[in-house]
Amino acid sequence: MGLKVLLIGNSARAHVVAESFKDVELYSYMESENPGISKLSKKIKIGSYSDLESIKEFAKDVDFAFIGPEKPLAEGVVDALEEIGIKCIGPKKSLARIESSKSFARDLMEKYHVPGNPLFKVFYSEEGMEEFVNVIGDFVVKADGLQGGKGVKVMGDHFNTVEEGLYYAKQCLKKDGQVVIEEKLIGEEFSLMFFCDGKTIKRMPAVQDHKRAYENDEGPNTGGMGSYSCADHSLPFLSQKDIYEATEITWQVVNALGNYKGIIYGGFIATKNGVKVIEFNARFGDPEAMNVLPILKTNFTDICLAIINGRLSDLNIVFDSKATVCKYVVPEGYPTNPCKGKIEVLGEPYFASVDSDLNLSGSRAVAFVGIADDISEAEEIAERNCLNVKGPVFHRKDIGTSELIEKRIKHMKELRK
16 A cells, blocks of 8 residues: 545545545544445544544644545644644635635635626625615625535525515624625526646536425525536536636636645536626535546546645646436435434445444435436436435435426526527
8 A cells, every 4th residue: 555645524525535545545534434434444533623633643644634524624624734744635724714704705806806706795794784785686695604505595595585684694693793795696506626736726527516405496405415517527508618717717716815725616607797606615515526536537646646746737637528417315304304214225325424324314315426428327327326225315306317407508598698
């Protein structure tokens, strides 16, 4: 075996990262045990992501660390590890604010004149809130800190009146000391992730995630019920110009941040007025990581070393020309009132919130990825595997289907007329 690598994370996203490391000794630090990651690891430790001393102690013999989730990045785990000489794939705490603070991200883009911001305002008191929303019309309220993908409320989706939206904004203000209110953007969302060494960014295939719990994009927001990508690494409703604009925006944000090393990914929306930024994230998407890493042909460890050494420009990063569909199986009642229970699983899933006996813990349970030459075939593979999970669970059957994708294409055609 070669290098010793610390992996922090216990989600399905971390499971696919663990699988992507070849010929390394994996030391995995998890908040709760992931049976898939444990199987791939030489050593594991269960502990809090806030316990930086425990992480440093566990990490002292490793060559480098890969930080999976946003929480330890926001806690400053990279700063702590670099204090003891361990290089990391992941930004320092001050730069991880691109995800951990919605107001920081919007203000940074405004300060450096990065295109893609909607009309927005950061509020530190209730003063002027009502006047602002009356000017911008339909609006979105964003809690400032990390909320597990559930802190954003959109008018028409999560609240229907100005009063309801302002009530939520005031709750966020009370909790965090600030809140972001911005115009509601109309279009189609997409995720574009990049490897970044501070000087160079390298793009991954575009992915579309599905946040809503139920079919036809109905129900409450979740961490993500599934996602798909296409064999040409774009999406059917995107133009080359959309991909170019999103890449240019990301590059300008990286320049504004300074020495950013790790994964950076933009949640973008294609609108009739070009590409806009919904948010930036300081790590792989979940589920999006499961679309891109299984089709990565370039050695993942080599990419990590290139990021650490600032040599990403020397590396030709190649993804297979395959379509992918990822579907999550989740407990009945998820996300608002998830049940507990036990599941039976056939096939090879990416494990998320289940223990080694496959007991549900309340969040997304397992994910399956179909990989094929076209989306319809990939969707059939993912769907077939999901149906083999027995227990009190459900999944979105429509993700990756031609009906849902056609709906997206039609929507963008109408907007761009």
